[in-house]
Amino acid sequence: MMKNRRLWIIFTWKTAILAGLSGITSFSVAQDAITQEAITIERALDIAEENNPELINSKLELERYQLNLVAQRASLKSQFSLDLNPVTYEKTRRFDNRLSQWYTNETFGSSGTFQVRQPILLTDGEISLINTFGWQDNQSTAESLDNRNKAFSNRLYLQLTQPIFTYNRRKMELRRIEFDYENAGIRYALQRLNTEVNITRQFYQVYMDQNNLEIRKEEYENAKQSFEIIRNKVEADLSAKEELFQAEVNLATAQSALDEQIVSLDNSKDQLKQILGLPLSENIKVIADIQVSPVAVDLIQAVDHGLASRMELRQREIDIQLSDLQMIQTKALNEFKGDISLSVGIIGDHEKFANIYDNPTQNPRVAISFTVPIFDWGEKKARVRAQKTSQTIAKLNQENQKINIELDIRQTWRKLENLRAQIDIAEKNVRNAQLTYDLNLTRYREGDLTGMEISQFQTQLSTKKITYSQTLINYKIELLNLKILSLYDYESDKPIVPVRELTGND
16 A cells, blocks of 8 residues: 555656646747758858857957068068148247357248158168258348348258167067967967867767657657556556556656756757857757767877877977067167168258259268166066076976877877777667667566566666767767877878968968
């Protein structure tokens, strides 16, 4: 009597759950009627290339650094400028020290300067061609004496400025920007690879949820079939009523598991749509072929190719080179340096424009200046030591990166080898579980097994199917991980070059 009551309580509780979740099942069935967009893994990657937020952000960063590099290279070409002063008027009172007298000066004029500047990347100097043309009406009045001049003037000269005893700042700045652009390209390529991994994982998670949903549906159908069998037996007085109660509990449990799987599938689909950059309201389903043909991977080849190709190592090299550039800049603190300025040209002036150069004046100029540091209280020495430490850290990071790359490749290779054996075992387990369930289902129909026992065999079959699918997916994901880690596609037996399209943009 106590056993019957306990089974009846379980049945009532499961029925309540079934009633509460029936709305979810109905909603899912309604959704299934809506047209779903079928997405393959290749299609998912194509969608992410255009819509993934992180990938878009990384691509925009790459474009920004590329434009900075274009601008910096453009700044090394000839620069043309024109400065115009259309009208200049001034009237003032001044004191002439030579004659020790005050005079009034009134000036009205107009002028313009045309300049061509050419930076010299090799020496960090600059050569300029400058021409200043103007006209002025100048009048001075002192002790009732008026002096007035109206004339055109033109000054044309060639000027060279050259810093000496210091580092080439233009070349260093260009090098920095080139490193920034290369780094941005590597980050973009790495983001693409990471996005491929994330999408693949979530894609197969959706696939697993879809597959599990089919398994749960199969469980539910089997539970319904078992319920019908035992109900007919009970009605024919061939089985005890306790078996019917257990069959009802098994049916309610199968219904609950089905509804939970529907919710899990909807959640994983939303996560996939988020990664792909698709609207969450879009209805999708994934299509995948998870059958694999295990490939043999040579560990030594994988490690060697990874160490030769991984872009993170190039990033560490860039860090070292940037640290070297920073050391040059640090050593230039409070440095002894100089500047040389040379110019040669002619000046002409005349009341008539056509006669400006009737009597030209040579206009040479030479100037040399030096900056001599005296005492800096040890600032430069301390900063140089700090930068040496930074250089050491950059080199250590490069060595650690190599170790981490080899370690990751070796661990992933071991996982692959283990999964290759697991695939065969999981496949055999599914076959055995299916045969076991079919045999025991016959025994159940004949009354040799209870509802609890057949439910256990059904659960065992479902578990083995899920394990087999998950093992296949795990193998495909780990093979993708090894492909990313070593930058080699073992399925097509060829290396991959994630930054191929960047080489033509410089």
